[in-house]
Amino acid sequence: MDENFWLQAWKTNNIGFHWSEANPVLVTYFKELALVKGSRVFVPLCGKTLDIAWLLSNGYHVAGAELVEIAIEQLFIELGVEPKISELGQLKQYSASNIDIFVGNIFDVSSQILGSVDAIYDRAALVALPDEIRHRYTAHLREITGQAPQLLVSYEYDQSLMSGPPFSISDEEVNQHYGDSYDLTLMASTNIPDGLKGKFAATENVWLLTNNVSVPGAKSLA
Template sequence: MDHDFWHGRWESGRIGFHESEPNPLLLTHFPALCVPENGRVFIPLCGKTLDIGWLLSKGYRVAGVELSELAIRQLFEQLGVEPEISDLGNLKRYSADRIDIFVGDVFDLGQAALGPVDAVFDRAAFVALPQSMRADYAPHIADISANAPQLLVTFEYDQSRLDGPPFAIPGDEVTMRYKDRYTISRLATGEVAGGFKGIAATETVWLLTPRRGP
């Protein structure tokens, strides 16, 4: 992960990936995760997403990890919450009632620090990483979440016409990265309104259900 690239995006305000409302795929497909009442949802590379406020408003607990400390300060400001901040080696933890956000590299976050989670919503992390890093990322998230079910969002478009992120990820790669841990279901695919810089793109949401037994 190119830390300087992402820090630069946040510091210059070039955050077109930040959505101005909770993600509609989360709102539509969240029930498929079967998160228990007061369950804890993990959002990797969360930024200051409004998905967090939506989950909190529904009575869930939220954990996240984000490289940019600026993004997390802005997140707590928009929530109107004063966090407690603690150092955890290479990470910082911003905590308040029902929310824990870890600041630093997602690969530095272990299961012990993260704690139990009931589900993962990955809208912005898998698609933000180049292919070589996705090979390490997928099992890492499965490990630290103890194979919790996931909603995973991916995009497909002509990668030769536009550099990521977000990167184009075909369904075959989703299968390759996650098949050993999860049963994979495609829940929905639709056109990205306006595409990416005028290039046609589709968006798919996947349900990853942990495999049971051998």
């Protein structure tokens, strides 16, 4: 991961990827994970996303991982919560009621550090990583979460038009990363109004990754 790129983005507030409300994908499709209240959801490369506030307000526990500490400082300020901060080797852990965020390189987050999770919500991690890191990331994610079910958001566009992030990830690549481990269900595929970053025609894809579960009426690549 290009640590300097993300540090600079947060320091200069160049965070166009940050939404001012909970992502409609989360609000619409999170129920497909069929989690009970109190389930613990892992949000990799979480930033200060308002999706975390939505999850907490709907009765879920949240674990997150984020490279940039500034983002997590702002997250807890915006949540109105004073975190307990502790050192965990190369990581820092910011914790409060029902929330644990691990600050540092996600590859330093082990299953022992993370603890048990019931599901993964990946809106901004896979698409933020260049091709040479994505395979390592998806293998690591499966390992540390015990292959928890996942709601995944990806984008597909002509990569030659823009270097990313977000990077273009085809249906075939999603299958390469996860097809051997999950049943893959394409819940939605939508053209982005005005294009990606207002410039490039792109499709937003919403994936449900489960174990031996089929969803009627959706496209499966398993």
